Amino acid sequence: MMLSPGDWQAVVLTLELAAIVTLILFVLGTPIAWWLARTHSKWKAPIGAVVALPLVLPPSVLGFYLLLTMGPNGWVGQFTNAIGIGLLPFTFWGLVVASVFYSLPFMVQPLQTAFESLGERTLEAAATLRASPLDRFFSVAAPIALPGFMTAGILSFAHTVGEFGVVLMIGGNIPGETRVASVQIFDHVEALQYGEAHDLAAVLLVFSFLVLLLLYTWRPKALRL
Amino acid sequence: MIRFRPFLFAALMLLSGHAAAEKFTIAAAADLKFAMDEIIARYKQDHPADMPQVIYGSSGKFHTQIQHNAPYDLYFSADIAYPRQLEQAGFAASPVRPYALGRIVLWSASIDASKLTLASLSAPAIRRVAIANPRHAPYGKRAEEALRASGLWAKVEPKLVYGENIAHAAQFVQTGNAQIGIIALALALNPVLSRQGGYWLIPDTLHEPLEQGFIVTRRARDNAAAHRFADYMGSAAARAVMAKYGFVLPGEAGKTR
Numbered sequence: 418m419m420l421s422p423g424d425w426q427a428v429v430l431t432l433e434l435a436a437i438v439t440l441i442l443f444v445l446g447t448p449i450a451w452w453l454a455r456t457h458s459k460w461k462a463p464i465g466a467v468v469a470l471p472l473v474l475p476p477s478v479l480g481f482y483l484l485l486t487m488g489p490n491g492w493v494g495q496f497t498n499a500i501g502i503g504l505l506p507f508t509f510w511g512l513v514v515a516s517v518f519y520s521l522p523f524m525v526q527p528l529q530t531a532f533e534s535l536g537e538r539t540l541e542a543a544a545t546l547r548a549s550p551l552d553r554f555f556s557v558a559a560p561i562a563l564p565g566f567m568t569a570g571i572l573s574f575a576h577t578v579g580e581f582g583v584v585l586m587i588g589g590n591i592p593g594e595t596r597v598a599s600v601q602i603f604d605h606v607e608a609l610q611y612g613e614a615h616d617l618a619a620v621l622l623v624f625s626f627l628v629l630l631l632l633y634t635w636r637p638k639a640l641r642l
Numbered sequence: 643m644i645r646f647r648p649f650l651f652a653a654l655m656l657l658s659g660h661a662a663a664e665k666f667t668i669a670a671a672a673d674l675k676f677a678m679d680e681i682i683a684r685y686k687q688d689h690p691a692d693m694p695q696v697i698y699g700s701s702g703k704f705h706t707q708i709q710h711n712a713p714y715d716l717y718f719s720a721d722i723a724y725p726r727q728l729e730q731a732g733f734a735a736s737p738v739r740p741y742a743l744g745r746i747v748l749w750s751a752s753i754d755a756s757k758l759t760l761a762s763l764s765a766p767a768i769r770r771v772a773i774a775n776p777r778h779a780p781y782g783k784r785a786e787e788a789l790r791a792s793g794l795w796a797k798v799e800p801k802l803v804y805g806e807n808i809a810h811a812a813q814f815v816q817t818g819n820a821q822i823g824i825i826a827l828a829l830a831l832n833p834v835l836s837r838q839g840g841y842w843l844i845p846d847t848l849h850e851p852l853e854q855g856f857i858v859t860r861r862a863r864d865n866a867a868a869h870r871f872a873d874y875m876g877s878a879a880a881r882a883v884m885a886k887y888g889f890v891l892p893g894e895a896g897k898t899r
């Protein structure tokens with residue numbers, strides 16, 4: 418099986434996108450998950466619902482809103498234009514922003530579950546030993562929740578690799594910039610090049626299986642959120 | 643559940659009643675979006691018992707889907723080569739009928755494109771140019787040919803963004819995400835788009851003709867309504883709508899707007 422240079426470019430681009438999105442999600446998702454796990458605020462349910470939205474929303478809804486808000490007439494577009502970074506649709510960083518929204522629940526929910534199972538007593542014990550809140554998080558909570566971090570990272574990464582609808586709507590299919598593997602397969606199929614489509618599809622199939630196999634072998638209950 | 647049974651029953655009766663009416667599905671190239679909607683509306687007035695439904699997309703995608711037994715009864719392609727291939731492979735229940743010649747235009751929602759030419763695309767102020775994907779969308783292929791024939795391909799290619807079909811490319815321009823695009827004249831002439839910007843007709847000497855053709859598919863060989871609609875495309879009413887959207891009609895070749 419031989420992938421063409423264009424296919425390799427799409428695969429590498431996809432992995433770059435997924436890696437960057439996962440890193441950003443660790444930074445953004447951890448405080449959100451921590452807050453959701455510990456708060457008794459009346460905002461817990463609404464914020465939790467907003468975070469979970471991408472699980473049920475069709476990607477076209479997200480893509481449509483992003484295209485309008487990040488476009489020249491949208492407020493995000495006007496903001497990014499004003500600070501000199503131009504417009505986000507049809508750029509790699511536009512895909513990063515979209516994917517962060519799209520994969521957010523896959524980061525937050527496993528982390529939230531992990532933080533909730535910590536229990537108050539462990540943290541209270543640390544507090545009585547005069548550990549600062551930040552210290553309590555990094556020395557006590559984070560190590561215990563490490564498996565949760567692994568699950569969240571793997572799921573966010575894999576979900577971003579599997580993205581298609583949002584990318585189709587805001588990507589513009591530019592080689593090396595926004596043409597990710599899933600879009601490349603779609604193009605092969607539409608151009609009736611089934612051989613190429615098969616090769617690239619097989620790569621994604623094997624990759625996805627291996628990721629899930631790794632996850633299930635290591636944590637059999639990982640996906641029962 | 644029990645409470646809903648009478649309602650469900652009524653709904654089923656209604657559906658089966660509809661099934662008795664003549665139902666057919668049209669797969670149409672995205673450039674037909676507005677023209678075909680209008681033709682179907684008129685057709686329904688003349689044939690109230692028939693129930694056409696239409697799906698718009700890229701000609702290449704429909705070509706693939708019909709080979710895999712997609713439930714389309716008529717296939718209107720923006721490139722006549724696709725239905726010809728299907729006919730040869732035995733997927734057609736009618737000869738391939740040419741129905742129009744398409745034209746491509748430069749169109750923008752923010753700039754008056756009628757004052758531009760293809761050469762304007764190389765200006766630095768133009769950062770994104772939308773076209774349909776040349777790999778499988780006929781309008782994209784013609785756009786690429788026109789850019790190559792004008793010697794602009796190398797300059798414009800880095801600015802290109804690719805829509806899945808010609809309507810998708812037009813939408814990139816309409817939302818302003820691409821300042822300009824090469825789209826179908828038929829789309830630029832629709833009431834919403836023609837209110838914005840303006841268009842410049844790209845000379846058809848710069849590209850192969852966009853000869854468009856349709857077939858009745860094999861699955862519809864016994865569907866009288868599908869054949870009725872095929873014949874309707876040759877009617878004065880249907881031809882008037884096509885002409886309104888800038889299509890050059892078979893038998894009127896050479897006449898340009």
